[in-house]
Amino acid sequence: MTTLAVNSPAAVLQPKRSTLVLRYLRRNKSLGFGLAILLFLTLFSITGHLVADVNKLAYPLAVKPKQPPNPLCVFDSTMKIGKNCFVLGTDFYGRDLFAVMAKGLGQTARIGLLAGVLGTLVGTLLGFTSAYFGGAIDTVIRGITEVLLPIPVFLIQVLIAGAIDKKSVTVDTMALIVVMLAWMGPTRVIRSQVLSMRERMFVNVAKLSGMSNLEIIFKEIMPNLLPFLGSALVGQVFGAIFASFGLAVFGLGPLREPLIGNTVYFAQYQASFFNGWWWWPLWPSMALILIFGALTLIMVGLDEIANPRVRRSE
Amino acid sequence: MSTPILQVQDLQVTYYTDAGRAKALDNVSFTLNSGEKMGLVGESGSGKSTMALAMMRMIKPPGRIEGGKVIVDGTDLVTLSDGEMLKARLSKIAYIPQGAMNSLNPVMRIGAQMTDAIRAHDSSISNSAMTERCMQSLESVDLKREVFKMYPHELSGGMKQRVCIAIGILLKPKVIIADEPTSALDVVTQRQVMETINRIQKDLGCAVILIGHDMGLMAQSMDKVAVMYAGKLVEISTVRQMFTHPFHPYGQALIHSLPNLDNKGVLQGIPGLAPSLLRIPSGCAFHPRCSKATEKCMVVTPRLQQQPDGRFVSCLLYEEDKVTA
Amino acid sequence: MYLVRRVLFLLFVIWVTSTIIFFIPRISPRNPIRERLAELSRSTGYAPKDLEKIVQAYNQKFGLDKPLAQQYAEYMGSVLRGDLGPSLNQYPKTVWELILEALPWTIGLLISTTLISFVLGNMLGALTAWPKSPRWVKGLMAPMMMLQGVPPYLLGLLLIFFVAFRAKLLPMGGAYEIGTRVSFTAQFIFDVLRHQLLPGLALVLSSVAFWALGMRGMGITIQGEDYVNFAEHKGLGAMVIFRDYYVRNALLPQVTGLALAFGQVIVSGVLVEQLFGLPGLGGLLGKAITANDYFVIFGIAFFIIISVTVLMLLVDIVYPLLDPRIRIDSK
Numbered sequence: 001m002t003t004l005a006v007n008s009p010a011a012v013l014q015p016k017r018s019t020l021v022l023r024y025l026r027r028n029k030s031l032g033f034g035l036a037i038l039l040f041l042t043l044f045s046i047t048g049h050l051v052a053d054v055n056k057l058a059y060p061l062a063v064k065p066k067q068p069p070n071p072l073c074v075f076d077s078t079m080k081i082g083k084n085c086f087v088l089g090t091d092f093y094g095r096d097l098f099a100v101m102a103k104g105l106g107q108t109a110r111i112g113l114l115a116g117v118l119g120t121l122v123g124t125l126l127g128f129t130s131a132y133f134g135g136a137i138d139t140v141i142r143g144i145t146e147v148l149l150p151i152p153v154f155l156i157q158v159l160i161a162g163a164i165d166k167k168s169v170t171v172d173t174m175a176l177i178v179v180m181l182a183w184m185g186p187t188r189v190i191r192s193q194v195l196s197m198r199e200r201m202f203v204n205v206a207k208l209s210g211m212s213n214l215e216i217i218f219k220e221i222m223p224n225l226l227p228f229l230g231s232a233l234v235g236q237v238f239g240a241i242f243a244s245f246g247l248a249v250f251g252l253g254p255l256r257e258p259l260i261g262n263t264v265y266f267a268q269y270q271a272s273f274f275n276g277w278w279w280w281p282l283w284p285s286m287a288l289i290l291i292f293g294a295l296t297l298i299m300v301g302l303d304e305i306a307n308p309r310v311r312r313s314e
Numbered sequence: 315m316s317t318p319i320l321q322v323q324d325l326q327v328t329y330y331t332d333a334g335r336a337k338a339l340d341n342v343s344f345t346l347n348s349g350e351k352m353g354l355v356g357e358s359g360s361g362k363s364t365m366a367l368a369m370m371r372m373i374k375p376p377g378r379i380e381g382g383k384v385i386v387d388g389t390d391l392v393t394l395s396d397g398e399m400l401k402a403r404l405s406k407i408a409y410i411p412q413g414a415m416n417s418l419n420p421v422m423r424i425g426a427q428m429t430d431a432i433r434a435h436d437s438s439i440s441n442s443a444m445t446e447r448c449m450q451s452l453e454s455v456d457l458k459r460e461v462f463k464m465y466p467h468e469l470s471g472g473m474k475q476r477v478c479i480a481i482g483i484l485l486k487p488k489v490i491i492a493d494e495p496t497s498a499l500d501v502v503t504q505r506q507v508m509e510t511i512n513r514i515q516k517d518l519g520c521a522v523i524l525i526g527h528d529m530g531l532m533a534q535s536m537d538k539v540a541v542m543y544a545g546k547l548v549e550i551s552t553v554r555q556m557f558t559h560p561f562h563p564y565g566q567a568l569i570h571s572l573p574n575l576d577n578k579g580v581l582q583g584i585p586g587l588a589p590s591l592l593r594i595p596s597g598c599a600f601h602p603r604c605s606k607a608t609e610k611c612m613v614v615t616p617r618l619q620q621q622p623d624g625r626f627v628s629c630l631l632y633e634e635d636k637v638t639a
Numbered sequence: 640m641y642l643v644r645r646v647l648f649l650l651f652v653i654w655v656t657s658t659i660i661f662f663i664p665r666i667s668p669r670n671p672i673r674e675r676l677a678e679l680s681r682s683t684g685y686a687p688k689d690l691e692k693i694v695q696a697y698n699q700k701f702g703l704d705k706p707l708a709q710q711y712a713e714y715m716g717s718v719l720r721g722d723l724g725p726s727l728n729q730y731p732k733t734v735w736e737l738i739l740e741a742l743p744w745t746i747g748l749l750i751s752t753t754l755i756s757f758v759l760g761n762m763l764g765a766l767t768a769w770p771k772s773p774r775w776v777k778g779l780m781a782p783m784m785m786l787q788g789v790p791p792y793l794l795g796l797l798l799i800f801f802v803a804f805r806a807k808l809l810p811m812g813g814a815y816e817i818g819t820r821v822s823f824t825a826q827f828i829f830d831v832l833r834h835q836l837l838p839g840l841a842l843v844l845s846s847v848a849f850w851a852l853g854m855r856g857m858g859i860t861i862q863g864e865d866y867v868n869f870a871e872h873k874g875l876g877a878m879v880i881f882r883d884y885y886v887r888n889a890l891l892p893q894v895t896g897l898a899l900a901f902g903q904v905i906v907s908g909v910l911v912e913q914l915f916g917l918p919g920l921g922g923l924l925g926k927a928i929t930a931n932d933y934f935v936i937f938g939i940a941f942f943i944i945i946s947v948t949v950l951m952l953l954v955d956i957v958y959p960l961l962d963p964r965i966r967i968d969s970k
Contacts, residue, residue, distance in 0.1 A: 150948060152906055156656075245790060249914075
């Protein structure tokens with residue numbers, strides 16, 4: 001029952017943009033926390049690329065490295081590898097797990113971003129056309145999404161990945177496989193949002209004032225869709241990494257690459273726990289848990305922006 | 315006149331928001347005798363609904379009842395324990411909600427929503443007696459007995475509002491607060507619902523507080539009218555006094571803003587905006603919009619005082635017992 | 640009328656899916672028979688000279704040399720008659736035999752974990768959104784948010800590490816102790832349960848979080864509803880309001896979600912079975928994919944899509960019993 005009075009703009013000092021963002025993140029804890037975790041992982045990966053020769057060390061080695069694998073490591077006089085050389089240990093194939101993690105994080109991010117952006121683009125485009133123009137286009141697009149929705153997409157992804165010749169699977173084909181059947185989510189969300197927006201006053205006002213379809217889409221509807229687009233994008237990235245992990249665990253990933261999912265697969269394949277190499281699957285598992293956890297937190301945080309109703313729950 | 319059934323004394327409610335403290339109810343006092351009907355009017359945000367919620371002890375954080383008494387039939391509700399307050403709701407004081415459209419649980423039959431209310435107050439009553447009481451209650455608001463077995467979506471808006479009234483009178487409360495009970499209904503249904511409320515009130519002999527904007531409705535069926543402004547009562551008078559000769563300048567402005575047959579087509583609003591409860595003007599809260607305001611009004615806060623003709627007014631114009639119109 | 644339309648739609652979904660899962664493995668450049676023979680010759684050290692001839696013979700036997708369209712028509716016909724064909728990799732076993740062997744394990748694990756997590760998750764979610772809950776209950780939300788996103792496979796891996804590998808409390812994998820015989824003795828059943836505990840926990844943990852978050856969202860919406868407010872005005876106790884007014888309404892969309900979530904549950908289940916080396920559908924599918932065993936892949940995928948659609952239909956039938964408003968609309 002309280003009505004908030006409008007502050008006079010002159011009285012309020014406008015703080016810097018960055019301060020505002022930080023202040024907002026402190027309030028929206030899940031978003032802030034999720035972003036912080038992602039930042040940490042990114043920094044880890046970048047550091048790894050900088051200090052170690054990941055393109056060599058992350059792949060099976062035929063011979064012992066002639067140079068220290070990273071700055072922490074110092075060769076003693078007999079050219080033997082010292083104690084600090086492999087901070088995260090090595091695996092059965094002689095790979096430096098630190099380099100594997102650094103390289104793998106980068107590759108995982110690549111799959112996530114590639115598939116995420118593509119899926120969101122396709123989904124948004126379809127959802128938009130479907131909702132904004134309606135009619136036959138809408139019927140077709142909606143029909144296809146509705147038929148595909150109940151199908152466990154992962155099953156089909158597994159089949160596709162299994163059908164492809166193992167040697168030709170790369171990080172990028174993996175992303176394509178994942179995205180092929182993953183645009184339905186954004187299509188549905190965007191479609192329903194545009195539908196509800198199309199009925200709202202401001203779009204009608206824009207129409208009456210003689211704006212063209214494209215103008216309305218980009219000037220009136222798009223800005224209001226942004227939180228949903230952001231949330232859809234993060235959801236797609238999450239889905240892509242999730243699916244690629246599932247495929248990798250089935251041994252369907254690009255096996256030569258140190259993708260994080262592949263590392264887990266190989267550790268399992270070599271029965272690492274039975275053999276006592278507990279650290280081998282542990283690092284990639286923790287990295288994945290951090291990735292998935294962070295993305296979920298970000299989605300929750302974005303939801304808070306998109307649906308203010310969820311905001312005040314305490 | 316009998317002894318008052320409802321005495322509200324110095325009731326205070328504050329909302330603690332991010333933007334500061336908002337005094338939603340500021341030392342509100344009034345009394346009501348059983349059988350009396352009082353209308354409560356005021357602009358949106360003036361604290362009408364807060365008053366209803368405070369009397370039901372349903373103010374939720376960040377709001378808090380800071381002090382005062384709500385004495386119903388000799389019991390001060392503010393001092394009751396939470397458990398005792400649950401029992402007092404519906405049996406001493408009942409609330410008929412504003413949005414009757416959504417006030418009934420969509421997945422429960424009407425009967426179940428009536429019996430659970432009785433059961434909460436009387437765990438020993440037999441099922442058949444309970445059903446019978448619900449049926450009677452439904453009939454007394456002109457609903458068929460079959461409604462007992464129906465779901466909310468099978469009823470019209472007016473019927474749902476009647477069901478809410480039927481629930482409100484299940485335990486024969488001493489005081490009924492109806493929060494804009496007719497706001498979402500069409501004019502014909504509005505009239506029928508008001509007639510039902512009037513009849514119920516006569517049958518039970520309880521006191522009724524009707525919250526609303528509709529001055530016409532108030533004039534037709536209320537005995538008294540109380541005017542709220544910025545969390546305070548500014549005038550309480552009989553309907554006749556209010557409509558023929560309001561004292562408080564805000565009351566006067568309200569009455570003048572009503573359309574009437576003499577000045578057809580000339581609608582007068584009240585200049586200015588209702589103040590934010592976060593920054594209530596000093597002195598008399600109405601002074602920035604008051605045509606009769608003096609310098610004193612900006613400094614001195616008027617108190618609600620009884621006038622020689624029995625009404626209560628909170629305005630400096632009347633504080634020195636100089637009754638001038 | 641509505642149900643008929645729904646059944647037709649679901650049949651259409653089944654047809655589309657089976658067409659997709661029929662063609663994908665067959666347009667692959669891989670040939671399961673040649674791979675199987677190559678594997679055999681690797682393990683036995685005996686390489687037949689006329690390998691191609693044998694491959695040809697087998698292709699003919701299974702009808703794989705016919706044009707795809709003809710294969711499709713014939714196979715779909717036999718599927719309609721309930722025959723999913725033979726396994727290419729484990730011939731002469733049929734696909735049905737393999738599925739039936741694996742099924743009890745998968746059903747036992749998935750149904751029990753789904754039910755447990757649905758009940759537990761919704762309870763937790765409702766409680767965390769309920770304003771009168773104690774603080775520590777609301778505090779459960781933060782770990783839930785993290786857990787929701789973590790695939791059960793990874794949780795399983797961590798459970799294996801901490802519970803089985805480090806603390807040695809439970810076995811690290813397998814369906815029962817190696818060397819015991821499958822029987823219905825109390826001892827054997829106890830052994831099986833012990834082995835199911837970790838995979839079950841891995842599945843439950845993340846889906847509990849999923850249901851809890853969904854329920855919490857609904858719960859927060861419902862709390863603002865007028866009928867919950869009016870229930871308080873009626874003087875009802877917190878328990879009654881919680882049960883009849885709040886949970887009953889918040890639960891409705893969750894029930895609809897159950898059918899769709901089941902698809903995800905199956906996928907997670909398949910992966911977890913793979914991780915723990917359980918003899919369920921997951922293990923079977925893993926093997927079939929490695930060997931590109933067309934018929935088994937089709938059989939399992941077909942079976943999964945059938946169970947998902949049947950569950951969707953079931954929810955459609957049950958839902959009106961829970962929500963009286965639907966009954967009127969569908970008439």
